[in-house]
Amino acid sequence: MSKLFNVAVAGATGAVGTQMLTCLEERGFPVKGLKPLATAKSAGRKLRFKGGEVEVEELTESSFQGVDIAIFSAGGAASERFAPIAAKDGCVVVDNSAAWRMDPDVPLVIPEVNPHATAGYRNKGIVANPNCSTIQMIVALAPIHRKVGIKRVVVSTYQAVSGTGKKAIDELHEQTKAILDSVQPEAKVYPHTIAFNCLPHIDVFLENGYTKEEMKMVHETRKILEDDSIGVTATTVRVPVFFSHSESINIETHEPITADGVRELLVNAPGVTVVDNPSKNIYPMAIDAAGKDDTLVGRIRGDDSIANGINMWVVSDNIRKGAATNAVQIAEILARDYL
Numbered sequence: 001m002s003k004l005f006n007v008a009v010a011g012a013t014g015a016v017g018t019q020m021l022t023c024l025e026e027r028g029f030p031v032k033g034l035k036p037l038a039t040a041k042s043a044g045r046k047l048r049f050k051g052g053e054v055e056v057e058e059l060t061e062s063s064f065q066g067v068d069i070a071i072f073s074a075g076g077a078a079s080e081r082f083a084p085i086a087a088k089d090g091c092v093v094v095d096n097s098a099a100w101r102m103d104p105d106v107p108l109v110i111p112e113v114n115p116h117a118t119a120g121y122r123n124k125g126i127v128a129n130p131n132c133s134t135i136q137m138i139v140a141l142a143p144i145h146r147k148v149g150i151k152r153v154v155v156s157t158y159q160a161v162s163g164t165g166k167k168a169i170d171e172l173h174e175q176t177k178a179i180l181d182s183v184q185p186e187a188k189v190y191p192h193t194i195a196f197n198c199l200p201h202i203d204v205f206l207e208n209g210y211t212k213e214e215m216k217m218v219h220e221t222r223k224i225l226e227d228d229s230i231g232v233t234a235t236t237v238r239v240p241v242f243f244s245h246s247e248s249i250n251i252e253t254h255e256p257i258t259a260d261g262v263r264e265l266l267v268n269a270p271g272v273t274v275v276d277n278p279s280k281n282i283y284p285m286a287i288d289a290a291g292k293d294d295t296l297v298g299r300i301r302g303d304d305s306i307a308n309g310i311n312m313w314v315v316s317d318n319i320r321k322g323a324a325t326n327a328v329q330i331a332e333i334l335a336r337d338y339l
């Protein structure tokens with residue numbers, strides 16, 4: 001790409017925002033000028049970028065004048081308010097919140113899966129980044145769906161605290177230390193202690209008994225794969241891990257496929273690394289995925305309880321591929337093909 005772009009990052013001081021700056025630099029995105037944006041409290045703070053420093057500015061309605069691409073990770077309320085303002089100023093928004101994901105006029109994009117959908121940015125000037133747990137699942141499932149069709153998905157997630165943000169990371173640190181020191185831990189971020197515990201509760205509970213996080217996986221899967229016939233059910237669990245989400249996924253396909261057939265598909269799939277040799281205790285783990293962009297897939301095996309059933313274990317860094325990297329990849333598509 002020979003053209004350079006003025007880029008804004010909204011929510012630049014958060015866990016995902018700072019990773020977005022890292023990804024822009026690591027991937028050599030053609031940045032002409034960088035504008036980190038955050039709350040008034042963070043304005044004036046200096047962030048490292050390409051060997052120098054950039055000063056954080058307060059996110060306001062005038063922040064996007066002269067900006068070509070804005071990557072948002074400032075929360076749903078900020079995205080709902082500022083994304084249309086940015087688009088009106090001629091800036092294309094890549095939004096990491098849930099605010100626009102299910103808007104029929106806003107494309108929901110995983111670059112390895114449905115890059116063609118990015119063209120829909122023209123509708124509202126916005127492209128949505130999927131939920132972190134959805135991204136890693138669909139990166140692994142899309143090649144299978146294209147080959148034999150997926151009828152049903154049953155997924156249980158084991159999600160790191162970094163998905164909630166820096167306060168949750170700090171809380172796990174503090175609670176772990178407290179328990180090891182025989183001190184009663186304080187629970188502020190989550191409704192219960194997360195250290196040495198698992199919470200089957202991510203986001204708010206809905207009237208149907210599922211959480212909002214679980215229903216995101218249902219609806220986003222169908223939208224990204226462009227197939228409303230896929231049955232999806234999810235149980236999302238917060239676990240005392242700092243980085244990388246893990247998922248146990250059971251699928252039922254329309255046509256038969258063996259575990260070896262799945263393995264062969266995924267070895268050649270973009271964004272996937274197959275880590276699957278149980279006889280040598282080799283399988284995906286959260287600590288191995290942390291800091292990487294690929295989604296790791298292993299424990300691939302047939303499900304003998306149903307016809308056309310496959311089980312797998314999928315792990316990915318939720319801050320990188322689950323958020324920052326995917327957003328920057330979308331920005332790359334915009335810069336290369338549309339702007």
